[in-house]
Amino acid sequence: MNRVAPILTAAALVATFSAAPAAAQTQPYPGTIAAPVEVLKLSGPRFGVTAFTGEVATARQSIDKSAFMTQFGWQAETQILATSSGHQALVEWVGLLGGVEQGEANLSGALIAGYRLANGFELGAGPNISYGSEASTFTSSMLLAAGITVPMGELRVPLNVAVALAEGGPRITTLVGWVVAR
Numbered sequence: 131m132n133r134v135a136p137i138l139t140a141a142a143l144v145a146t147f148s149a150a151p152a153a154a155q156t157q158p159y160p161g162t163i164a165a166p167v168e169v170l171k172l173s174g175p176r177f178g179v180t181a182f183t184g185e186v187a188t189a190r191q192s193i194d195k196s197a198f199m200t201q202f203g204w205q206a207e208t209q210i211l212a213t214s215s216g217h218q219a220l221v222e223w224v225g226l227l228g229g230v231e232q233g234e235a236n237l238s239g240a241l242i243a244g245y246r247l248a249n250g251f252e253l254g255a256g257p258n259i260s261y262g263s264e265a266s267t268f269t270s271s272m273l274l275a276a277g278i279t280v281p282m283g284e285l286r287v288p289l290n291v292a293v294a295l296a297e298g299g300p301r302i303t304t305l306v307g308w309v310v311a312r
Contacts, residue, residue: 171207171309172207172279172286172288172309173204173205173206173207173309174204174205174288174307174308174309174310175202175203175204175205175307175308176201176202176203176204176205176224176226176288176290176305176306176307177200177201177202177203177305177306177307178200178201178303178304178305178306179198179199179200179201179303179304180198180199180201180228180301180302180303181197181198181301181302181303182197182198182199182299182301183197183299183300183301183302184298184299184300185298185299186296186298186299186301187299189298193264195229195232195234195264196232199228199229199231199232199234199236200228200229200230200231201226201227201228201303201305202226202227202228202230203224203225203226203227204224204225205222205223205224205288205305205307206222206223206224207220207221207222207223208220208221208222215248216247216248217245217246217247217248218245218246219244219245220243220244220245220246220252220254221241221242221243221244222240222241222242222244222254223239223240223241223242224238224239224240224242224305225237225238225239225240226238226239226303229263229264234262234263234264235263236260236261236262236263236264237260237261237263238258238259238260238261239258239259239260240256240257240258240259240273240292241256241257242254242255242256242273242275243255243256244275246279249278250278250279250280250281251276251277251278252275252276252277252278252279252290253275253276254273254274254275254276255272255273255274255275256272256273257270257271257272257273258270258271258272258273258294269296269297270296271294271295271296271301272294272295272296273292273293273294273295274292274293274295275290275291275292275293276290276291276292277289277290277291284310285308285309285310286308286309286310287306287307287308288305288306288307288308288309289304289305289306290304290305290306291303291304292305
């Protein structure tokens with residue numbers, strides 16, 4: 131009997147939560163968009179700096195490289211959804227070339243799924259792959275990013291901070307750029 135009771139309890143819970151009232155099934159989804167919303171294209175150049183921490187910073191300093199590296203690249207953004215209230219679900223591809231001031235050519239690419247509020251504040255996360263020219267190796271990390279895009283007339287200025295959680299210590303990157311709202 132002790133074996134049957136948990137099975138009956140689980141079956142009762144499944145039946146209770148899967149049987150939604152018929153009226154609730156006909157209700158529209160809250161926040162449904164009634165009219166098409168303009169989708170902005172916010173791709174453009176990005177530049178900034180990456181700070182290495184932990185073992186990676188120590189290893190760079192041991193070969194007379196700085197624990198800081200400049201970055202230059204491009205962000206391509208695609209909006210998946212734009213609501214009438216101004217919120218946006220988006221996917222961003224960010225490609226960067228870093229370390230040229232130190233005689234390096236470090237490449238990185240990130241795919242970030244994010245969400246931007248109507249006031250321009252955004253959060254996102256996704257994978258990052260980097261190639262270090264100094265060590266000739268590929269590394270991967272998980273990015274957590276936050277930022278804000280500030281409209282300045284026809285120009286929009288994004289400012290983002292990303293933390294790459296990687297083996298050897300996190301990397302912290304700050305990027306700024308611009309786009310012309312189209």
